[in-house]
Amino acid sequence: MSVLPAPPLTLGPLRVATPVVLAPMAGITNAAYRRLCAEQGAGLYVCEMITSRGLVEGDAVTRSMLVFDELETVRSVQLYGTDPVYVGKAAEILCAEYGVAHIDLNFGCPVPKVTRKGGGGALPWKRGLLAEILTAAVAAAAPYDVPVTMKTRKGLDDDHLTYLDAGRIAQETGVAAIALHGRTVAQAYSGRADWEAISALVDHVDIPVLGNGDIWEAADALRMVEQTGAAGVVVGRGCLGRPWLFRDLAAAFAGEQVETLPTLGEVRDVMRRHAELLAQHMGEERGCKEFRKHVSWYLKGFRAGGTLRHSLALVDSLATLDALLAELDPDEPFPAHELGTPRGRQGSPRSKVVLPEGWLDDADGAGSHLREDTAETTGG
Missing domain, CATH: 3.20.20.70 (Aldolase class I)
Structure with a gap:
């Protein structure tokens, strides 16, 4: 298109x-x-x-x-x-x-x-x-x-x-x-x-x-x-x-x-670059820990074995990451069946939205009674 x-x-x-x-x-x-x-x-x-x-x-x-x-x-x-x-x-x-x-x-x-x-x-x-x-x-x-x-x-x-x-x-x-x-x-x-x-x-x-x-x-x-x-x-x-x-x-x-339909070898290179950038910004140990959550997304649909995936999800250094990435088959083609499919969280619809008491009573109100906290949370 x-x-x-x-x-x-x-x-x-x-x-x-x-x-x-x-x-x-x-x-x-x-x-x-x-x-x-x-x-x-x-x-x-x-x-x-x-x-x-x-x-x-x-x-x-x-x-x-x-x-x-x-x-x-x-x-x-x-x-x-x-x-x-x-x-x-x-x-x-x-x-x-x-x-x-x-x-x-x-x-x-x-x-x-x-x-x-x-x-x-x-x-x-x-x-x-x-x-x-x-x-x-x-x-x-x-x-x-x-x-x-x-x-x-x-x-x-x-x-x-x-x-x-x-x-x-x-x-x-x-x-x-x-x-x-x-x-x-x-x-x-x-x-x-x-x-x-x-x-x-x-x-x-x-x-x-x-x-x-x-x-x-x-x-x-x-x-x-x-x-x-x-x-x-x-x-x-x-x-x-x-x-x-x-x-x-x-x-x-x-x-x-x-x-773009990258081979697993090309995906591997992107994974390594991602971990490298995280290490630069956060330090190697923390950066590698942050990288763990991305492993399943990068490998979604590829044939990489469960043991290797598990080890990648526990990586704590770039050297360890390099050794594990070397085990991936660089010539494996991208799983085309994954194209167009949802990624990340999905879940089910909620039967009820959690709101402050009386929230729906007045659509024009200013809500000045609200107390804002400092906790960081997810976007959406």
Whole structure:
């Protein structure tokens, strides 16, 4: 599948040559992984989500997550918060102290420990609070000419949709673009993403809309843009164990036909590069431990034996990793049957979204009673 070259993604003063954004994923999109993906292709690579209160109060864990690779020229961070004051102060800190060029606000996380506090995907139900947070972030970033975007979901569930109101509020408050994950909070990562909702949002607002959900191959991204009119795509689980997907995406949006089917030897080289970058940023021992979670994603569908996989999942040094990688068959072809299949977490839909008491009683409220904590959590 090929198309004419796609126009760059424009976010205020920021121009992204290839309209592709790496979704922030907790424990995944650290500086090493962002560098690895950037080496494969062009796009915007977003840091792991951090909490605004943690940043403002100087929490050590939060600050430690704000690490950027030396070649990371465009620093992008996703911020989580439920308090407009904290979000505004955090946005200013990111701009003034960390030289961030783009701030994304998370209103899509479906994790119960986030939604029970009214955060993540639960927050857009409170239209007043959403407007206050967006206004505070945009105002704080404006003096630095840093664009603010937001990511959200369709709504809490099919009976409590919020995405069209969220898009309107984003546009009215000066947000540069809105990304929509075509699932509800109740769906989490189960089922199929609703691309028709993305199309409806495109028709509803004048700011750029980015589509997210079920992009497993470059062809999926092209289909999403063609079907929805989205200005670009946000890729999350599809790149787990497959950072070369960004090479395919860059080629596809440049109007070239491409589908990377690396041999196991080529995958092995990418695995080694990933571990090397983690070691550079975190130290060898910690970097190797961080690498362990990626092994099953890289080897998904390959014939590598269980004993070898188990040993790789316990690797504690680059020397050990090299010895184990040498046991892989470099000529084994890529398992084509894995193309287009889901990767990462999926799970089942939730019967009920965990929300603060009385949350659904007032959709226009400001939710000022919420208490934001400093705990870092997953994005979504």
